[in-house]
Amino acid sequence: MTHKLIAGGAVAIAMGALVVAQGGRPASPAGSAAAQVGGKYVPGAEGPVYQGGKWIEITYGRPLKRGREPFGGAGAAYGKIANPDAPVWRAGANVSTQLKTEVPLVVGGKSIAPGTYTIFIDLKPNNWTLIISSWEAQTRYDTSNKKQLWGAYEYTPDKDVVRAPMALTTLPFAVEQLTWGFTDMTEAGGKLTIMWDKAVASVPFRVGT
Helix, strand or coil, rough: HHHHHHHHHHHHHHHHHHEECCEECCCCEEEEEEECCCCCCCHHHHHCCEEEEEEEEEEECCHHHHHHHCCCHHHHHCCCCCCHHHCCCCCCCCEEEEEEECCCEEEEEECCCCEEEEEEEEEECEEEEEEEEEEEECCCCCCCCCCCCCCCCCCHHHHHHEEEECCCEEEEEEEEEEEEEEEEEECCCCEEEEEEEEEEEEEEEECCC
């Protein structure tokens, strides 16, 4: 069954690659969101310059709704448009979503060392769980590579670093293209936030020491 799902996923990936949007644009372009903490502004010739900061970044594929309801369906069918055949959702498109941090973070009461991680979401109706994992991400789809993941295919929870419940609310408008961002940021921390369609979900984090 797993091989059938992987094969189906490979077909979907291949088709996705072929669906290069009209005008030569990719159907789900690459995206990134970043925040910088721990620095300070110092005088510069052209105005204050932020120096000494450390980066926190999320990189991901950005699918568009294109008339779909990504989080439609009830019960086991919930979210199958967003995530049809993987154990958890890659929280993006194509490649695995990655969190890269130059500073330690505390998420869900657990410390995360500086480094690169993959991000997934366990989708349940009104109950989303953010997963930060030590699984490495493939840069291109390779069925023979069992040490890294493409998207969330063959994800297993044994490499989970953090599982944290997400605050899930409904927007008064619909977001066409999936968007990750850092919200309510301060030097002490903020929130990892994802928006798509009318759903917005977030998890607070703080900068560790």
